[in-house]
Amino acid sequence: MEKLKSLVPDSLKRMVVESTPDSLPLTCSSLLNFFSDMELFHQMVRDLTDPERALCGKNKDAALELKQKGNQCFLNEDYGSALTCYSEALRLAPVDVDDMDKNLVAALYVNRASVLHKLDLLMEGRRDCNRALQISQSYAKIISKHCRETHCHYCLNDLPPDKVSCTSCSIPLYCSQRCQIRAGGQMLRNHPVKHGIQGNISHNLDTYISEITLGNDSESDVDFPEHKHECQGVHWPAVFPSEIALAGRVLIKSLAARSPVANFVDMLNLSHNYPQIHPESKLELHIYSIILLYCLQHSSRTELLLNGASIAQIVILISQIRVNSMTIFRMKSADVNGPLHQFGKFSHSEVSLTSNVEQVKVGQAIYRVGSLFNHSCQPNIGVYFVSRSLFIRTTEFVAVGCPLELSYGPQVGQWDCKDRLKFLKDEYSFRCECRACAEVNLSDLILNAFHCVSPNCPGIVLDSCVVNCEKQKTRHVQSATGISTLEPYMQVDMLKCLPSNGSLPIDPGYCLKCDSYCDLESSFAAVNRAWISITRLKDTMVSGEISSTVLTAALNSLCLLRSTLHAYNKRISEVEDILAEAFCLVGELQLAVDHCKTSIEILEKLYGPNHIVIGYELVKLSSIQLSMGDRGAVKNINRVSEIFSRYYGSHADIMFPYLQPLQGKLSKLVQ
Structure with a gap:
């Protein structure tokens, strides 16, 4: 891409x-004419569409090497490594290749089934036996690159140990044959049962292979084959940015429905903010649009017009995706006392589930209705995803007529506020004017505030960056008592941080309540000194070697932060959380x-x-309490259930999925 961009003449760049x-069709046509005679451009298209080049294609030799390595690990009873080797071999093994008169893919499935049986994963092992017996021939969503090894490329759920590979290229992984079929639009064909591959496997699996029928895992309701057009030995999402590959899927879906590209782009009815796009991004967007159209011409049976108007539509479509695509996320949790069991099961440690829970971005998608909802930094609805389906729930009471x-x-x-405004401007090309960004909000004042x-x-004492942002917001309110965005839980306690006379003077370094002056330069220096000890503690936590000296230094740093930062400053909460994890480890x-309680209070x-x-x-707090036999966990786990039910x-x-194990442990504690 960088090479192509550098070859574009300055006049065309301008x-x-x-x-x-309005001028896009002419601009796109000029750029298309420029690339039409360029061999480098056509070579790039061939690399992306020619199966013979197969940048992400199958590789028999590599698959055989991994198979032999897996066999050796199996003999050495290193079943975890054997599982990894067989799974990697399945990604690379061509479906129509034999190894010693046996179908290579089928043999790998049976070998992996044997490993799964050794690991007491019988259901997964049976599914692999099904696959060995049923070898397949050789709106749009897309998985994030960092989740390709951990999540299904179709439904975006966690991958099981018996993950399934694409039959034509070596990148995608699926949680089941069902998802593999839906992604590629391919139907299973029956394969002769006798492959001569049943030797050296456990008796119950051998019996299962002989008894299983071929029809149990077939698919009749194949969806739109979103991966088929990009699977020509080159996996486009591995080469293109996500929004480009996603645009290709949207276009193919439109063409499969016999909708003209131009009509489909208009039908989405989504904003694109093309005029606000950064100049450098505009050129990149044009080049990707031309390459994508060429690739679709080579890979799709449907005729696509290669002209300025079509490319202009793709430019707008990609712009719409950049602004309107929604992030698909999944929950992730890791035990702070050690990693989770490699197959996602909880460890049997007495101190389990003391875990950090977070949302992991696993993909992005266009939902034609969901993408129309407006943004707010204080949202009244929450979104979540079950497989590929989007669900929306109100998370608070919403009055009639309120958006x-x-x-x-x-x-x-x-x-x-300043960081939120910058992010939304950079990512979505608009200035947020929601109630939280238009009016004074105490959370924004206190989040990074200093102690008087x-x-x-x-x-509260603010630095100049926060002050400049908040001064723009104060034009929307008459006084501090007119702050309308305060939640009831903030009204009594947090208003003590503001002056009682109703005015809201904001100057860097001056306390908003008593007007005392704070030397911000020395305050920043104190925070930086304190953070050295906190960073050292985090490093030792990773290594598992926490000394009393490091812990004491971190506690002293916390005292320094408390005397420097406001009591509700989020960095204090972060340090309290780090110390909670450290004390768990020791x-x-x-x-x-x-x-942990102090962190939650902030x-x-x-x-x-x-x-x-x-x-x-609260998951972290209650899990520690359960480990101690503390009945205080009852109240906290009930709160967890209420909050998650609300969302x-x-x-x-x-x-x-960690809620049920928590409740199970709670039942044992109560009994």
Whole structure:
């Protein structure tokens, strides 16, 4: 891409930079004519569409090498490594190749089934036996690159140990044959049962192979084959940025439905903000659009017109995807006392589930209705995904006539206003004017605030960056008492941080309550000194060698931060959370509970008591309490259930699979 961009003459670059939606067809046509005679451009297209080049194609020799390595690991009873080798070999093995008169893919499935049986994963082993007996011939969503090894490329759920590979290229992995078929639009064909591959496997699996019927795993309701057009030995999502590959899937889906490209782009009815795109991005967008159209011409049976108007439509479509695509996420949790069992099961340690829970971005998608919801940094609806389906729930009472708004990422309590505004401008090309960004919000004031120099004053001290942002917002309110975005939980406690006379003077370094001056330069220096010890503690936690000296230094740093930063500053909460994890690792569980509670108290001031973030933190607190036999876990686990039900309704157990083990441990404690 960089090479192609560098070859575009300056006059054409200026034309692209100055282009508007109305002038796009002419601009795209000029760039297309420029690339038409360029061998480098056509070579790139051939690399992406010619199966003979197969940049991501199958590789028999590599598959055989991995198979032999897996066999050796199996003989050495290193079943975890054997599983990895067989799974990697399946990704690379061509479906129509034999090894010693046996189908290579079928042999690998049976070998992996033997490993799964040794690991007591009988269901997964049986599925591999099915696959060995049923060898296949040789709106749009797309998985994130960092999740390709861990999540299904079709349904985006976690991959099981018996993951399934694409039959034509070596990149995609699927959780089941069902997802593999749906992604590629391919039907299974029956394969002769006798492959001569049953030797040296356990008796019950051998019996199962002989008894299983061929029809149990077939698919009759194949969806739109979103991967088929890009699977010509070259996996496009491995080469293109996600939004480019996603645009290709949208276009192919449109053409499969016999909808003209131009009509489909208009039918999406989504904003694109093309005029606000950065000049450098505009040129890249044009080049990718031309390459994508060439690739689709080579890979699709449907005729696509190769002209400026068609390319202009693709430019707008990609712009729409950049602005309107929704992030698909899944829950992830890791035990702070050690990693989870490699197959996702909880360890049997007495101190289990003391885990950090987070949302992992696994893909992006265009939902024609869901993408129309407006953004708010204080959303009143939450979104979640079950497989590929989007669900939307209100998370608070919404009065009649009030808009339903979701968050595109940043929220109050997570980032301060200036950071939220910058992110939304960079990612979505608009300036946020939601209630949280248009009016004074105490969470924004306190999130990164400093402590007043007067010991007994709870007032807020802000730096210049926050002040500049908040001064623009104060034009929307008459006084501090007119702050309309305050939640009830903030009204009494956090208003103590503001002056009682109703005015809201904002100057860098001056306390908003008592007007005392704080030397911000020395405050920043103190925070930086304190963070050295915190960083050292985090490093030792990774290595598992936490000394009392490092812990003591971190506790002293926490005291320094408390005297420098405001009591509700989010960095104090972060340090409290780090110390809670550290004390878990050294077995000081009561101290871990104390620090975890303090962290949650701060986050409740920033987010509110019923925010999903509080639910995540309560999981950690209650799991430590369960490990101690502390009945205080009852109240906290009930709160977790209430919060997750508020956000996920009947899908709470699906979205948060760690909830049931928590409740199971709670039942044992109560008994």
